Amino acid sequence: MLRAGLLWLSEQPRVFAFVRGNGLARRFAARFVAGETVDDAVAALKLLNAAGISASLDLLGEAVSGAAEARAARDVYLQTLDRIHGARADGHVSVKLTQMGLDSDEGLCVDNVRAIAARARQYDSFVRIDMEGSAYTEMTLRLFTERFHPEFGNAVGVVLQSYLRRTERDVADMIARGARVRLCKGAYKEPPEVAFPAKRDVDASYVRCMEQLLERGTYPGIATHDVRIIAHAKAFARRRGIAPARFEFQMLYGVRRDLQHALRREGWNVRVYVPFGEQWYPYLMRRLAERPANIAFLLGNIVKESVRLS
Numbered sequence: 001m002l003r004a005g006l007l008w009l010s011e012q013p014r015v016f017a018f019v020r021g022n023g024l025a026r027r028f029a030a031r032f033v034a035g036e037t038v039d040d041a042v043a044a045l046k047l048l049n050a051a052g053i054s055a056s057l058d059l060l061g062e063a064v065s066g067a068a069e070a071r072a073a074r075d076v077y078l079q080t081l082d083r084i085h086g087a088r089a090d091g092h093v094s095v096k097l098t099q100m101g102l103d104s105d106e107g108l109c110v111d112n113v114r115a116i117a118a119r120a121r122q123y124d125s126f127v128r129i130d131m132e133g134s135a136y137t138e139m140t141l142r143l144f145t146e147r148f149h150p151e152f153g154n155a156v157g158v159v160l161q162s163y164l165r166r167t168e169r170d171v172a173d174m175i176a177r178g179a180r181v182r183l184c185k186g187a188y189k190e191p192p193e194v195a196f197p198a199k200r201d202v203d204a205s206y207v208r209c210m211e212q213l214l215e216r217g218t219y220p221g222i223a224t225h226d227v228r229i230i231a232h233a234k235a236f237a238r239r240r241g242i243a244p245a246r247f248e249f250q251m252l253y254g255v256r257r258d259l260q261h262a263l264r265r266e267g268w269n270v271r272v273y274v275p276f277g278e279q280w281y282p283y284l285m286r287r288l289a290e291r292p293a294n295i296a297f298l299l300g301n302i303v304k305e306s307v308r309l310s
């Protein structure tokens, strides 16, 4: 109920206009979003690098409405790669195909992603193609396997979601191709025909896919904050003699920062997904929906703030 309400709110532009003008909400957003500009994102990246953590920078926004908007997003990504390179920072970018124009024009989307991947390759960097709702899974994997991966090799990688029933097959396919995979649980609302409705099945699928990727994959990204799964990954890697350099843990900016730093201190590779840009409101609402306890954190801040002001 609460989750559905938050997801509904995430799609209301009027609410966004109100929230964006509200200083407190912006400060709360700052925990999960690096800021609105490329400068903000690169500053966050440098701070993470100082703690030995790398990052993937993500320009917020999806499903753009026209070619001009898609090209503008592409240009921000090109600028972001230039800035990461100029700062000699350890980071790359994550891109959504609908933000590159997939809904309106597949050719335009392909051209935009190719431009970003070419720039990334020039800098010996990397582009992760994020995975969106299941309506896009087949198309994303087709474009990845037929266009992007053959042309750019492991300068590009893809994301697979363990909540989808098809994912174990996709994991096997990506392993056979030697492609780089980020494994996550999946963040969208999906029907039971395509995704496991029960969390325990999603988690079990995650562990099966993760073991395959750790053992036979190409530098997989284990993207989760689930401490049981992370413990399982560490134990599995140790037992099978999989060196820490062969994979990385990935987490979201502002989520379980304690765990991010603890893993790094233990010697594991850690990458943080750093969202930035003006479209932070829907992203923030999805993070709240994922973990309603964050609302308590937000309300706690409001109370603290009002006490300080009074």
Ligand SMILES: Cc1cc2nc3c(=O)[nH]c(=O)nc-3n(C[C@H](O)[C@H](O)[C@H](O)COP(=O)(O)OP(=O)(O)OC[C@H]3O[C@@H](n4cnc5c(N)ncnc54)[C@H](O)[C@@H]3O)c2cc1C
Binding pocket: 129, 130, 131, 132, 159, 161, 184, 185, 186, 187, 188, 223, 224, 225, 226, 227, 250, 251, 252, 255, 256, 272, 273, 287, 288, 290, 291, 294
């Ligand atoms: C690096 C990265 C990239 C991602 N890319 C994609 C993508 O391309 N496509 C996609 O569909 N999804 C993506 N996701 C989101 C992912 O699918 C999940 O929705 C999200 O990570 C929560 O799942 P979890 O694995 O952390 O496990 P959960 O079982 O949801 O959570 C485990 C524990 O983590 C903590 N936690 C989880 N979320 C939060 C939060 N918001 N705030 C505070 N604590 C939290 C809680 O302690 C919770 O008990 C990505 C996630 C990460 C970390």
